[in-house]
Amino acid sequence: MQTLATGTLNNRASAIHPVQCASSWQCGFTLIELAIVLLIIGIITSFASLSVRPMQQTPVKRETERLRLLIESASQQAILTATPIRITLNSSKLAFDTLSDKGWKPIKERPFESVEISRDIRIQVEDTNPQDSKQDKDKKKNLPMLFFLPTGEATPFKWILIDENTFLSYQLEGNGIGKLSMKALNNG
DSSP: OOEETTEEOOOHHHHHSOOOOSSGGGTOOOHHHHHHHHHHHHHHHHHHHHHHSOOOOOHHHHHHHHHHHHHHHHHHHHHHHTSOEEEEEOSSEEEEEEEETTEEEEOOSTTTSOEEOOTTEEEEEEOSOHHHHHHOTTGGGSOOEEEEOTTSOBOOEEEEEEETTTOOEEEEEEOTTSOEEEEESSOO
């Protein structure tokens, strides 16, 4: 009984008298042709799965992106509500305050309520204005603060976020007009 890739010939006449094909492609596919097609499909599938799979983010990149979005939102909130916003940074959290008639008051609305910074992430504050540090002798007692005004102006800053486990680091920087940028520093 003759077997082809397109099926099995079961009638008795074809078993006695083999089927004569005008050319080889009319009788079915050879094993080599099928293997080549499967190989091509496998290669295309592997490229498609690599391009669809999202890139894995490191914890420090995620935290930097999260802080960038929060700071950007605070800047926009200051413009929309026409009230200045202050962000205070200490070792483990960001505190968001707004200016009222009675002074600075904590913002109790999400996402601006006190924001915890990941335990494994350390923030190093870079001095963006060396003249101020010369004038302020007691700077170590002062916590770094960012101010966002309703006019869109902001305190320039440069923070370096460092993952204590992997020592990967990202820089988060803001200029005087509220534009933020984020870049990898030593991430190979």
